[in-house]
Amino acid sequence: MSTLQAEHVYKVFGRRPADAVRALESGSGRDELRADGTTAAVIDASFSVEPGQIFVVMGLSGSGKSTLLRMLNGLLEPTAGRILFDGQDLTALSARELRRVRSTKISMVFQHFALFPHRNVLENAAYGLEVQGVDRAERERRAAEALALCGLEGWEKSWPDELSGGMQQRVGLARALATDADLLLMDESFSALDPLIRRDMQDQLLELQRRLKKTIVFITHDLNEAMRLGDGIAVMRDGRIVQQGTAEDILIRPADEYVASFIQDVDRSRVLTADAVMDVPDADAYACDCPTVSTDTPLADLCAVSARVPHPVAVTGGDGAVVGCVPQDRLIAFIGDEQRPPMACAEVAA
Amino acid sequence: MPRLHLGAWVDSGVDFLQRHLTWLFDAISALVTGLYDGIDAVLSAPHPLLFAGILAVGAWWLRGLLAGLLAFAGLALIDSVDLWSDAMSTLSLVLVATLVTLVIAIPLGIWASRSDRVSAVLRPVLDFMQTMPAMVYLIPGIIFFGVGVVPGIIATIIFSLPPGVRMTELGIRQVDSDLVEAADAFGTTPRDTLVRVQLPLALPTIMAGINQVIMLGLSMVVIAGMVGGGGLGGAVYRAIGNVDIGLGFEAGISIVILAMYLDRMTGALGRHVSPLGRRALAKARSAATGAAKVWNHRPQPAYAVSGAVVLALVAGGLNTFAADDETGPAGAANIGKGRTVSVGYIPWDEGIASTFLWKELLERRGFKVDARQLEAGALYTGLAGGQLDFQTDAWLPVTHAQYWEKYGNKLEDLGSWYGPTSLELSVPSYMKDVRSLADLKGKSAQFKGRIIGIEPSAGAMSILKDKVLKEYGLEGEYQVVDGSTPGMLAELKRAYDKKEPVLAVLWSPHWAYSSYELTKLEDPKGAWGKGDGIHTLARKGFAADEPEVAEWLRSFKLTEEQLTGLEAKIQEIGKGKEQEAVRAWLTDHPEIDKLA
Numbered sequence: 054m055s056t057l058q059a060e061h062v063y064k065v066f067g068r069r070p071a072d073a074v075r076a077l078e079s080g081s082g083r084d085e086l087r088a089d090g091t092t093a094a095v096i097d098a099s100f101s102v103e104p105g106q107i108f109v110v111m112g113l114s115g116s117g118k119s120t121l122l123r124m125l126n127g128l129l130e131p132t133a134g135r136i137l138f139d140g141q142d143l144t145a146l147s148a149r150e151l152r153r154v155r156s157t158k159i160s161m162v163f164q165h166f167a168l169f170p171h172r173n174v175l176e177n178a179a180y181g182l183e184v185q186g187v188d189r190a191e192r193e194r195r196a197a198e199a200l201a202l203c204g205l206e207g208w209e210k211s212w213p214d215e216l217s218g219g220m221q222q223r224v225g226l227a228r229a230l231a232t233d234a235d236l237l238l239m240d241e242s243f244s245a246l247d248p249l250i251r252r253d254m255q256d257q258l259l260e261l262q263r264r265l266k267k268t269i270v271f272i273t274h275d276l277n278e279a280m281r282l283g284d285g286i287a288v289m290r291d292g293r294i295v296q297q298g299t300a301e302d303i304l305i306r307p308a309d310e311y312v313a314s315f316i317q318d319v320d321r322s323r324v325l326t327a328d329a330v331m332d333v334p335d336a337d338a339y340a341c342d343c344p345t346v347s348t349d350t351p352l353a354d355l356c357a358v359s360a361r362v363p364h365p366v367a368v369t370g371g372d373g374a375v376v377g378c379v380p381q382d383r384l385i386a387f388i389g390d391e392q393r394p395p396m397a398c399a400e401v402a403a
Numbered sequence: 404m405p406r407l408h409l410g411a412w413v414d415s416g417v418d419f420l421q422r423h424l425t426w427l428f429d430a431i432s433a434l435v436t437g438l439y440d441g442i443d444a445v446l447s448a449p450h451p452l453l454f455a456g457i458l459a460v461g462a463w464w465l466r467g468l469l470a471g472l473l474a475f476a477g478l479a480l481i482d483s484v485d486l487w488s489d490a491m492s493t494l495s496l497v498l499v500a501t502l503v504t505l506v507i508a509i510p511l512g513i514w515a516s517r518s519d520r521v522s523a524v525l526r527p528v529l530d531f532m533q534t535m536p537a538m539v540y541l542i543p544g545i546i547f548f549g550v551g552v553v554p555g556i557i558a559t560i561i562f563s564l565p566p567g568v569r570m571t572e573l574g575i576r577q578v579d580s581d582l583v584e585a586a587d588a589f590g591t592t593p594r595d596t597l598v599r600v601q602l603p604l605a606l607p608t609i610m611a612g613i614n615q616v617i618m619l620g621l622s623m624v625v626i627a628g629m630v631g632g633g634g635l636g637g638a639v640y641r642a643i644g645n646v647d648i649g650l651g652f653e654a655g656i657s658i659v660i661l662a663m664y665l666d667r668m669t670g671a672l673g674r675h676v677s678p679l680g681r682r683a684l685a686k687a688r689s690a691a692t693g694a695a696k697v698w699n700h701r702p703q704p705a706y707a708v709s710g711a712v713v714l715a716l717v718a719g720g721l722n723t724f725a726a727d728d729e730t731g732p733a734g735a736a737n738i739g740k741g742r743t744v745s746v747g748y749i750p751w752d753e754g755i756a757s758t759f760l761w762k763e764l765l766e767r768r769g770f771k772v773d774a775r776q777l778e779a780g781a782l783y784t785g786l787a788g789g790q791l792d793f794q795t796d797a798w799l800p801v802t803h804a805q806y807w808e809k810y811g812n813k814l815e816d817l818g819s820w821y822g823p824t825s826l827e828l829s830v831p832s833y834m835k836d837v838r839s840l841a842d843l844k845g846k847s848a849q850f851k852g853r854i855i856g857i858e859p860s861a862g863a864m865s866i867l868k869d870k871v872l873k874e875y876g877l878e879g880e881y882q883v884v885d886g887s888t889p890g891m892l893a894e895l896k897r898a899y900d901k902k903e904p905v906l907a908v909l910w911s912p913h914w915a916y917s918s919y920e921l922t923k924l925e926d927p928k929g930a931w932g933k934g935d936g937i938h939t940l941a942r943k944g945f946a947a948d949e950p951e952v953a954e955w956l957r958s959f960k961l962t963e964e965q966l967t968g969l970e971a972k973i974q975e976i977g978k979g980k981e982q983e984a985v986r987a988w989l990t991d992h993p994e995i996d997k998l999a
Contacts, residue, residue: 156591
């Protein structure tokens with residue numbers, strides 16, 4: 054399996070981009086550059102995505118996340134830095150080699166679907182295979198499989214404009230899956246959908262991910278989506294990655310005020326899991342037959358158990374052994390945004 | 404402000420090109436002529452109604468039964484007004500021009516869509532091509548390509564190229580950039596992106612461009628007719644030259660019918676070839692019910708094609724059997740032995756009459772005669788360039804002095820066959836108190852101070868402005884209105900019918916004198932100068948190439964009675980049948996046939 058790595062990647066638009074990178078490396082700010090008419094879209098981005106992971110890049114519009122994504126498959130050439138995928142340095146490839154990588158190893162799903170209106174659903178799904186030069190019967194079979202995988206069986210002969218937004222994006226997903234690429238780049242792919250449909254699509258993506266073990270880089274501006282999907286999350290601001298880590302890392306230990314203000318609206322009880330809040334095991338906790346929870350239980354479900362159990366809830370690992378416990382007060386503290394232990398009355402008043 | 408000698412530079416540029424790039428112009432000319440002749444031969448081969456049927460089947464297939472019926476009716480109308488072969492010539496001209504235009508415009512449009520720099524460079528060039536008046540480059544066109552269809556086609560291409568390029572560029576640039584990025588993201592090569600994504604999606608816009616190209620091409624046929632392009636344009640030009648409103652309308656409506664047919668067909672074709680259009684059509688068809696189904700029924704392409712092929716075969720067959728009724732002159736009379744002589748003429752009555760007289764006379768003696776109708780400037784340019792052999796309507800030494808001055812050293816004067824002519828101002832005879840130029844003084848109020856003139860380039864106009872008005876002290880009192888011969892004749896007719904005062908520049912011989920009762924104003928001071936003779940002019944070297952013909956032309960003479968009789972005969976038998984009229988007239992005047 055292949056790892057995707059970005060090493061000190063910069064992307065600067067405007068005149069003399071190389072000079073701008075040098076200025077940024079020696080500590081100039083983004084605003085100073087803007088005065089000269091150059092825009093630093095991505096500044097010194099480094100990260101690594103393990104095979105089979107969903108890596109989410111989150112940020113507001115203008116933060117450089119889409120630019121970053123387009124450098125991962127060479128649609129944009131980094132001004133500086135390297136992109137390594139499957140042992141290859143993509144920045145060193147010729148245009149022809151890069152096209153080969155894009156057609157076979159990396160595929161992409163777009164925010165506004167970008168389905169070809171002059172091709173029916175099946176022809177759209179088969180597009181990548183057509184580019185690869187796969188013969189007609191073979192590519193139609195594989196495209197039909199990919200469509201079935203995305204729940205679109207029976208819609209092969211329909212036209213894109215006859216489908217709802219959610220179904221169109223399934224076609225987009227099927228088109229990306231049909232080529233059997235290991236890496237899937239998803240550019241705000243669910244942002245244009247209704248909230249309910251979006252949730253459906255997220256579930257389906259997670260389900261597909263479990264079955265197909267693709268490596269996915271997912272761009273979003275929605276932190277809830279990021280937390281739901283991401284094995285690893287990078288938060289971008291003004292072209293820089295300001296924090297990287299798991300959903301819990303970011304929620305529990307925001308790197309700065311910006312990230313902290315971001316996570317205010319997150320439904321923590323659904324994101325945080327038992328292993329993030331548990332304390333060292335308490336001897337009382339497993340002496341009885343009270344219900345226990347697994348480490349990946351969300352706090353929302355933990356609350357229900359905690360309400361019925363008279364003592365801290367025991368948390369069990371994969372082998373059934375107790376690995377920790379969650380006292381009620383600690384649970385409450387984590388659902389609020391305080392990560393401090395309870396204090397004396399006088400201290401609280403102060 | 405210093406005077407920039409832009410005109411002089413262009414003149415020497417044209418000279419330079421003519422000297423050094425003749426081979427190129429000849430090659431282009433040969434290619435375009437070949438294309439035109441080929442297409443014209445195919446289009447003119449079938450019987451008119453059968454070919455109309457073939458075109459109607461096409462309309463039925465592309466647009467439905469009603470369109471097919473209307474197309475047939477329209478095309479049959481063209482045939483019934485005797486303009487079918489003219490219409491086919493025009494159609495060939497437009498098709499050749501469109502073909503060449505598209506071969507140039509679509510690649511240019513694609514190139515412009517992919518490069519902002521190319522687009523920026525092309526834009527002013529296209530503006531130039533589209534807005535520069537066509538007559539400005541038609542005359543150099545004749546210098547380079549000779550008279551005939553080629554300069555007309557080239558002018559049409561220049562005029563209709565811009566929308567082809569622009570619409571192609573626009574269509575491709577309009578394709579959603581997301582789709583182009585998607586294609587790119589799946590590793591599509593730029594070439595495949597063009598072929599698989601951009602062109603199919605740009606097709607409706609490109610087809611609209613093609614439609615524009617054809618429409619602009621049709622709008623140029625009249626101008627092409629002025630430089631020997633023939634066809635319906637020639638008919639219109641002839642009609643306006645003679646204020647023949649009826650013929651003008653017939654030729655005009657034929658152009659309109661062709662234009663509507665081509666417009667609707669290319670529009671429908673656009674829907675048929677574009678993937679999105681095909682879907683919309685299929686949807687509309689499946690939604691139709693009852694009577695609408697019959698109207699919307701389209702024959703399957705296979706049936707349509709085989710129907711058209713069967714009709715075409717029948718048409719071709721008929722033509723094969725019908726052909727070959729031409730018989731050459733027998734024995735001793737066959738001096739020409741099939742050699743071709745090309746004659747140019749300005750569509751003035753005496754020009755038409757003498758040209759068709761000579762066409763008949765020469766054909767009786769074994770020559771093939773190619774008679775082409777041209778605008779005066781084009782006629783002289785073509786003669787001087789050697790593309791024409793002779794013309795019979797040169798008014799010398801006065802009226803055509805400017806042409807003689809410019810081209811005289813490249814022409815041979817074969818003598819005058821009629822004369823003297825005269826230039827004059829004329830008024831309707833109901834203006835009883837105006838008899839002489841001297842009578843005009845103090846009467847400008849009656850004429851609103853206007854003298855209705857003709858083309859400002861005409862010799863009569865400069866003589867009038869520079870000499871006549873001065874001699875009679877009319878300067879300042881009268882204003883000479885520049886215009887055109889048809890305009891002057893139309894104004895004369897209008898005023899004459901309403902019995903209003905009118906004062907116009909005219910010349911004799913002119914058919915207006917037989918149509919209206921007009922008074923030629925006397926010129927006691929002789930300010931108009933002596934009259935012209937109508938001369939026959941040949942290209943340099945013609946007399947050496949065809950000594951017999953030159954000898955016949957030199958001995959050619961007509962009296963006023965003979966000329967007006969011939970003109971009247973032509974008027975009587977009707978347009979398009981000039982040669983028939985000449986034959987009829989020759990039976991009464993066998994002495995003319997002995998001339999040659």
